[in-house]
Amino acid sequence: NAGVTQTPKFQVLKTGQSMTLQCAQDMNHEYMSWYRQDPGMGLRLIHYSVGAGITDQGEVPNGYNVSRSTTEDFPLRLLSAAPSQTSVYFCASSYWVGEDRELFFGEGSRLTVL
Amino acid sequence: AQSVSQHNHHVILSEAASLELGCNYSYGGTVNLFWYVQYPGQHLQLLLKYFSGDPLVKGIKGFEAEFIKSKFSFNLRKPSVQWSDTAEYFCAVKGNNRLAFGKGNQVVVIP
Numbered sequence: 026n027a028g029v030t031q032t033p034k035f036q037v038l039k040t041g042q043s044m045t046l047q048c049a050q051d052m053n054h055e056y057m058s059w060y061r062q063d064p065g066m067g068l069r070l071i072h073y074s075v076g077a078g079i080t081d082q083g084e085v086p087n088g089y090n091v092s093r094s095t096t097e098d099f100p101l102r103l104l105s106a107a108p109s110q111t112s113v114y115f116c117a118s119s120y121w122v123g124e125d126r127e128l129f130f131g132e133g134s135r136l137t138v139l
Numbered sequence: 140a141q142s143v144s145q146h147n148h149h150v151i152l153s154e155a156a157s158l159e160l161g162c163n164y165s166y167g168g169t170v171n172l173f174w175y176v177q178y179p180g181q182h183l184q185l186l187l188k189y190f191s192g193d194p195l196v197k198g199i200k201g202f203e204a205e206f207i208k209s210k211f212s213f214n215l216r217k218p219s220v221q222w223s224d225t226a227e228y229f230c231a232v233k234g235n236n237r238l239a240f241g242k243g244n245q246v247v248v249i250p
Contacts, residue, residue, distance in 0.1 A: 058238070065148065067229060067242035068183075083237065115182060126171060126190070128231075128238060130182040 027051050031116050031131035038106045038138045046101040046134050048116030054129070055121040057099035058083070059091065061112040062133075068115065074099055075121055106138045141166035141234045145241035153249050154222055160215040160244045162204075162230030171233040172213040174204055175240075178226045186228070189213065200224070222250045 032047045050057065058073035070083030074093040088110060090102040099118075103110060116131040144163045152158060164170065174186040187198025194206040204215045213230060225248045230241040 060240070065242060067145075068240040070237060070239065073237065084239075117183075126233070127185045127188060128173070128175075128183075130184075132182045 029116055029118055029129050029131040031114075031134050034132065034134060036134065036136050038103075038136065040107060040138060042106050043102070043104050044106065045103075046114055046116075046136070048099045048101065048131060049097050050099075050116075050118040050129070051097065052118065052129065053096060054118035055096070057093065057116065057118045058128075059089070059099070059101045060115045060117065061085065061110075062115060063112050071101065071114075103136075106136075108138045110136065111138045112136060141170070141232050141237065141239045143230055143232050143239050143241035145230055145244055148242065148244060150244055150246045151249065152220060152246075155219050156248075158215075158217045158220045158224070158246065160228055160230075160246075162213045162215065162241060164211050164213070164230075164232040164239075166211075166232060166234045168234050172204075172206060173231040173233070173238075174198065174202070174213070174215050175229045175231060176226045177229065177243075183229065186215070220246075220248050222248050224248050 029050045055076050059071040060068040062068050069085045072091040074080045114134045117128045119128045142165050146161050172189040175183040176186050177183045187196050189196045189206045197203045202217050228244045
C-alpha cells in the first residue's frame with residue numbers, strides 16, 4: 026500500500042495563476058479531506074468528502090474547489106492563487122464507519138504564491 | 140461546528156520531565172477524540188484515539204490520554220519525555236462529519 030500520495034511536494038505560483046494539488050489513496054477510504062497548515066493556526070479544514078460524488082465545505086473553503094469522481098482521488102484546485110494561500114497543504118483519508126477511523130495523512134505540499 | 144482549544148502553545152522541558160498537554164473541545168454530541176504528532180519535517184501521525192469504553196487511553200511511545208466527559212477534555216500525558224519527543228502535538232475532535240484540530244503544542248525537549 027502506498028497510503029496517501031500527494032503531488033507536487035513543492036510549488037511556486039504567481040498571483041492569479043491556477044493549479045491543482047493531487048491526492049490519491051489506495052486504502053478504499055470513504056472519507057477524504059484537505060487541510061492547510063499555517064504557523065500558530067494548526068490545521069484548518071478546507072473541503073472534505075464522505076464518498077464519490079459528495080463534497081462539502083470545511084472551515085476555510087474560499088478560493089478552493091474540489092471534486093470526488095472516484096473513491097481514490099480528491100484533487101484540490103486553486104482557481105486564482107493569492108499570497109494568502111501560501112501554506113502547507115495536507116490531504117488525509119480514513120474509513121468513515123466502524124471503529125478504525127484514524128486519519129492517514131499525505132506528506133504535504135508546500136505552496137508559495139508570489 | 141466543534142472547536143478545539145490547546146493551551147501553552149510552546150512547551151520547553153528537560154529530558155525525563157513529565158509532560159501534560161491540555162485539550163478542551165466544544166461540541167454537544169458524540170465525539171471521537173485523537174492526538175496526532177508531527178515530528179520536524181514530517182506529516183502527522185496518530186498517537187492515540189478514543190472512541191468509547193475506558194476513558195484512559197494508551198498510545199504509542201508511552202503516551203496516554205484521559206477523556207473527561209464532564210470537562211470536555213482529552214489531556215495528553217507522558218511521565219518521562221525523551222529528546223526524540225520534540226515535535227508538534229495536535230488534539231483533534233471528530234463530530235458531525237468533520238474533524239477539527241486544535242492549534243497545536245510545540246514541544247521542545249532539551250537533552
